[in-house]
Amino acid sequence: MITSNERLLLVEKVIILKSLTIFSDTPENILADLAPLMQEEDFEKETLLFREGDTGDCMFIIHRGEVRIHKNNTTLAVLKEKEVFGELSLLDAETRSASASCQTDCTLFRIDQEPFYELIDARPEVARGFIKILCQRLRAQNEKSVQSRNL
Template sequence: MLSSFERLLFIRRVSIFQELRDEFLVKLASAMDELSFPSDHTIFEQGEEGRSLYIVISGRVRVHSGDRELARMDAGKVFGEMALFDAEPRSASVTTTETCDCLTLNQLQLIDAIEETPEIAINITRALSRRIRELNGKINSYESEIKEMRAVNSPLR
């Protein structure tokens, strides 16, 4: 468990909370819950209703859709935030790859935080945009690999 001071220092380095006022971060840090998960534990599954975002304190998680890995997240990374904004079911599953500690922020806490400090919404939007760009890059890479495999295996060669 992190002390209040350690928690403040930690969240100050998380991308979505950077550049926010310390007095606000102190309040936010004290409202977050800290959870521990064993290795190979499913934190949530694709299709479930989501009410919290998670921030990895230590350890690592794998974001996946079935057997297809979408991303790996380690200390300081945020996951699960999409469901807080669109009230849609989780778009992917998240499973720990090692013992993992996380901070959580629920939907009501996030809405209160955004009302008090709208910069959080901008920071989360930036993080989501980066993630979409990374996934688009993966999709383009997979498509290129498929085209190359089809060309190599084509009967016209």
């Protein structure tokens, strides 16, 4: 039986998911199916979450803190609250293209690939959010590439 505290946590997770670009167009009832897949984990500053070349099998949502995405000593991005990383690993089990480390103490939600696959089999609408954000990122990367060539 679900207690009121667990129900509140489910509602909070749905609100967090809805606030993310990747899921902003996904209906709340579908997010309520995704929310139980979110596993909350705390990490200390400088924890290596994964290394470039590791096989990916999950994505992360930053609830609190900052995560540095890097290749060796080169910082590619510093991600903050309500940002997502590792989302490609929900769609395929390829190797990670960069490393991720906690820049501060962090609370992250992890969503694993297998339960996610089961969810998108039942709810294909969830996959639409992923496709949308991946297309946006690809367009942004293409624009950066064009701009750098024009310099």
